[in-house]
Amino acid sequence: MQKKLIHGVTSSMSALFIHEQVHFIEQNGYQVEVVCNNDPERHYEGLKLKHIPFEREINLYRDVTTLYSLYRYLKQKDPDIILFSTPKAGLLGMVAGYLNGTETRIYAQWGLRLETVTGVKKLILETTEKLTCLLSTHVLVISDSLEEEMVGRKLVNREKVVRIGKGSVNGLDMQRFSPDAVDQDRLTRMKETLDIEPSDFVIGYIGRMTRDKGTNELVEAFTRLSRKYENIKLLLVGDIEEADPIRPENIDIIHTHERIILCSHTTEPEYYYSMMHVFAFPTYREGFGTVSIEAQAMNVPVVGFNSTGVRDTVVHNETGLIVPNNDIKGLEEGLEDMIIHPVKRGQMGQNARKFVEDNYDREVIQRKVLDFYNTLGRIDDTKAGYIKA
Incomplete structure (x- = not known):
């Protein structure tokens, strides 16, 4: 029975x-x-x-x-x-x-x-x-x-x-979240539509944009970095929510900064992960960081806060970096580390895919x-x- x-x-x-x-x-x-x-x-x-x-x-x-x-x-x-x-x-x-x-x-x-x-x-x-x-x-x-x-x-x-x-x-569906599953011609067209150039370094985020998700810290860390590096862009995929809102000045920056790209919620996140060089995950708390392992499955290392549910999904210095909670300076330094160390970043991306395959298939x-x-x-x-x- x-x-x-x-x-x-x-x-x-x-x-x-x-x-x-x-x-x-x-x-x-x-x-x-x-x-x-x-x-x-x-x-x-x-x-x-x-x-x-x-x-x-x-x-x-x-x-x-x-x-x-x-x-x-x-x-x-x-x-x-x-x-x-x-x-x-x-x-x-x-x-x-x-x-x-x-x-x-x-x-x-x-x-x-x-x-x-x-x-x-x-x-x-x-x-x-x-x-x-x-x-x-x-x-x-x-x-x-x-x-x-x-x-x-x-x-x-x-x-x-x-x-x-x-x-x-x-x-995680390892066949769907795989670099090999992405249509490269379509990806190229999407990048062109979003004005992402081959020389750009893309910091990415996918999810709700709220205070708890660390959107304030991410926008402020990126703003600082954008003054030092002219080729970096911030790709935000998701919706800015009225519940638990971010600061009004940061909403203005998201809408007006020439190197911040805002896209609405997507059912095909794998294409957006494929545009990123590093995934920023500055959330204050999670049960488990699903977007973190999605990004890593796509060979994208993660920089995240040392918060509940996040630190379980990143192997520090192997698949990404864990930085102090709610720390704009720490987040900035972690993202900058990914910018200035491309070989290290590439190795982390390879390690990340293996880590997800071994633990979250x-x-x-x-x-x-x-x-x-x-x-x-x-x-x-x-x-x-x-x-x-």
Whole structure:
């Protein structure tokens, strides 16, 4: 008899990150459904879905209503395993699963939002995080540093913690993220459109542009470097967000600096990584730095802050550089090191591809996820150390 697994996330966008893993688990003997909020314009890659209206921010009335809907849904489905990710879905999923008596309740921690908030909001997030972990049977973390942060803050007992291999949500498609997979003629045309010359040195970034993502520090470090090096350009791929905004003067610089190239969100990041000589990753915190391993798979070394989730993805002085947190001068110096040492940078790029292949290949990660699920419910049920690398 097939085991039933329900995987819940707050956002429909997050559902797209896990669709390949879901299909792999389905092909190996599980019935899987995904719970998330609804976006009628989004294509869900053939996932079996239940739309429940999770909201990212706290809304007591709606959250209680959502909890009741989720409880009824789990009561009807009677799953063997539930796995809920992201803060709101994680909390409501663990509460509903506990009330429903679901035997295996996995909370997948993808990033600790409370690291960069203060005051009452931080207290609320700490309380809900502790409750979510308490009501789970396993807490699945996606990096070593995230585990240390959670245990160090006394949010979870270490014996509950599980990590799949070296970490990540779903590993990386090594065939897609490969320099050999890029159409060079198309890449040349894209560079011409963006006015990137063969002599240019391109510092790149892909992701949301917010305070927490270190966009202020990146813009200011680049501005300093641009006064010293006339051939450098900053390629920013993503959207400038109003939530957690960057400083207005830096928004102005992004829009007016003649050597900053701003591109909107893309579904083909591999082409933009191929334009970069170094990837800047000055985020204040991550669960795991997916864009970091994407860049490295494309032979691009990374310069990132020594923050949660980032330092797990870069081997300092081998695949990139780790610099002090929130330090504009340190970021500037790390990027300049990449500019003035092309041989070192090239070797780091080669090392980076090998590092990702060895540790984050999606096929390997998915097999380890399946191995973990297959142990659940046995008398010798897995403990934290079982699946760790």
